[in-house]
Structure formats: C-alpha cells, structure tokens
Amino acid sequence: MPRRSRPDRTNAEWLADLASEGPALDAALRDLRPVLLRALHVTLAPRVDRGADALADDLVQDALLQVRDRAGQFRGDARFTTWAQKVAVHLAFSELRRKRWEDIPLDALVADPPAAPAPGADVAMANHEAVTMVRRLIAEELTERQSTALTAILNGVPMDDVARHLDTNRNALYKLLHDARLRLRKAFEARGLTPDDLLDDAT
Structure with missing residues (x-):
C-alpha cells in the first residue's frame, strides 16, 4: 500500500526517506517531485520562448536523481526542500547553457x-x-x-x-x-x- 503524502517532513526525515528503499523512498520522491517541478518552471518560464512546462517535465526526473545522489552534501543550513530546489535550478541553468550551444558549429x-x-x-x-x-x-x-x-x-x-x-x-x-x-x-x-x-x- 502506498504511503500517505507527507510534504511537511523535517530535514532529518527527508534524508532518512531518500536514503531508504521501497515505499518510504517512493513516497519521498512523489512528494518532492512537485516541489522541484515548481522550481524548474519558475526558472525556465522567463528564459524559454515556449515549451517551458515540457522542459521542466523532462528535467524533473534528473533533478530527483541528483537530489537523492547528493543528499549527503546537505548541511542543514536551510530547509531540505529549499536546498533541493537549488539543485533543480542549477540543473535547469546547465540545460539552458547546453541548449544555447548545441546547434552552433x-x-x-x-x-x-x-x-x-x-x-x-x-x-x-x-x-x-x-x-x-x-x-x-x-x-x-x-x-x-x-x-x-x-x-x-x-x-x-x-x-x-x-x-x-x-x-x-x-x-x-x-x-x-x-x-x-x-x-x-x-x-x-x-x-x-x-x-x-x-x-x-x-x-
């Protein structure tokens, strides 16, 4: 049975759930997804002529993976979700830079x-x-x-x-x-x- 949504986790709870496997991890990723999606959309919308929502959807899975992989780097100076949004924003800017150059010889x-x-x-x-x-x-x-x-x-x-x-x-x-x-x-x-x-x- 899927775990109930808990977007109000403490920092320690986010870290514990993202380091786990099974239902706890699935629930954490499910709750974190809209948080990162908002950050990606806010970052991309003013900088992309069209398709910001689609690009955000494409990037959110990579952002979730990066947040989980880098969770050990979180120092607790802010809310975990704020730190996770910064990871997503960094990913968005990297993608924008890549797209800027990819079609230019x-x-x-x-x-x-x-x-x-x-x-x-x-x-x-x-x-x-x-x-x-x-x-x-x-x-x-x-x-x-x-x-x-x-x-x-x-x-x-x-x-x-x-x-x-x-x-x-x-x-x-x-x-x-x-x-x-x-x-x-x-x-x-x-x-x-x-x-x-x-x-x-x-x-």
Missing part, C-alpha cells in the same frame, strides 16, 4: 576576434591588445585541436559543450587544455612576457 564559435575598443580608452585598448596577442599565439603555437578548444573557452563556451563538439570527454579536454597552456606559457616566456594572468583567464 564549433567553427562559428571560434571565428570572430573581440571587437576593438573605442579610441582613447587606454585600459580597454591594452586589454584588447593583450587578448589579440593571446589569440595570435594560440593560432601560431598550438595544434588545431588545442587552438579550437582554447579559443572556444575564451569565447565563453562551457567546458561540457566544447567536449561534446570535439567528441571527447571532460577529463580528456582538461588534459588538452593543460598541454595547450604549457605550450602557450613557453611561447610567452620566449618573448619575455608574463603569461600567468591571461592564461588563468583563458582556462
């Missing part, structure tokens, strides 16, 4: 250099020149794959999307960027420059 994301600042803006001009120099060294010193990955990161493409476009995984992409960083550092040092700040921003 990676070549299009790395093609355009930054626009030059207005004349007289000394600090902006210096920053622009520094970025231009980094981009030139990326093109000259790195392999095509390293150049593509690092330029995409400079252009603000999320790591997961760069990895997907390059048909690799996040760990392999970290290694690719690490090797690219070392090659750029040597190129900077060969020119008597200090690369640390710019390289930290790039990766």
